[in-house]
Amino acid sequence: MKRILPILILLAMAVAGCSRSAESSQPAAQAVMLVSTFERLHAQPAAPLSPAESTAIEAFMSYRGYSSVDSMMAGTRMARALNSFGPLVHATFADTAALMAMVADIDRRAEAAGVRLAAPRYAFVIWNDVHSMAFVDSILLVALNHYLGADCPFYRGLPEYSLSAKTPAQLPLDIAEAQVATQYPFIGQTALARMAYEGVLAMARQQLTGCTEAEALGYTPEQWEEIERNEARLWRQLASLKLIYTADQLSIDQLVAPAPYTTPLGPDTPPRLGRYFGYRIVQALLKRDGRKPLPELLAPQFYADDRILIHSGYNPN
Numbered sequence: 001m002k003r004i005l006p007i008l009i010l011l012a013m014a015v016a017g018c019s020r021s022a023e024s025s026q027p028a029a030q031a032v033m034l035v036s037t038f039e040r041l042h043a044q045p046a047a048p049l050s051p052a053e054s055t056a057i058e059a060f061m062s063y064r065g066y067s068s069v070d071s072m073m074a075g076t077r078m079a080r081a082l083n084s085f086g087p088l089v090h091a092t093f094a095d096t097a098a099l100m101a102m103v104a105d106i107d108r109r110a111e112a113a114g115v116r117l118a119a120p121r122y123a124f125v126i127w128n129d130v131h132s133m134a135f136v137d138s139i140l141l142v143a144l145n146h147y148l149g150a151d152c153p154f155y156r157g158l159p160e161y162s163l164s165a166k167t168p169a170q171l172p173l174d175i176a177e178a179q180v181a182t183q184y185p186f187i188g189q190t191a192l193a194r195m196a197y198e199g200v201l202a203m204a205r206q207q208l209t210g211c212t213e214a215e216a217l218g219y220t221p222e223q224w225e226e227i228e229r230n231e232a233r234l235w236r237q238l239a240s241l242k243l244i245y246t247a248d249q250l251s252i253d254q255l256v257a258p259a260p261y262t263t264p265l266g267p268d269t270p271p272r273l274g275r276y277f278g279y280r281i282v283q284a285l286l287k288r289d290g291r292k293p294l295p296e297l298l299a300p301q302f303y304a305d306d307r308i309l310i311h312s313g314y315n316p317n
Contacts, residue, residue, distance in 0.1 A: 056123035059136035085145035118182035176208035188304035195278030196303035285312035
């Protein structure tokens, strides 16, 4: 079964930025560097495959619509992907062990938090596809060519606001969120429920990667400083629009989806303020009622309760 994720809008030093407590003694994650496997098969079509490689390639072929390994390697799509992205992927992710340590750290943190992940195995790939990740059965396919750095020539023409999510340091955050959001999908109707859910996802990104609040919410230091300085004013502005309890899907998406700014609040505002305020609401509730385990926060009984704002007492001033 395929579960496709949209582009999620970056190891040694890069991964360390948001996976600071990875331990060298931890067990290796169930992960395969399929990019190297593709290159080996391209040079030697009859090259033997390990059981892990065979399983990962089957998942890749299922997602990409290939009928056999021979047809996959003989096709022009694979050749173009290897020639275009291969050298940059190897230069950016030269330390394969750091990649494996990064996903192992996410898995370890998830287990410690009692969070179930959607897939226990990973395969690092490259492809000419708009999606950066896809779930196929029990494997998360991760396209490394989506994380080559904001200045990568292949990203020319992309909206400027999206480039900050195209770096190696974003990779562990996207993997963590993909795993959690797929295992615990949103179930709710109102903007408030979606805001709270998005806030919990940001908390999950923090707990599973060790990143900062700003990084978990997707903000640059400058954006974070602006939001923190103007939190009360921005909250009043949002409340005045009477969108907090709306069930209009377009309005809800405009509050939380990646964009250059938060559309309902105007072009001079930071992006995704619905996610920020959802994070603050959940944070205020936990401060009042005490800490709760992450799986409990990811349940609709928690985030979709229309009384969550009242119970939190959140009211910046």
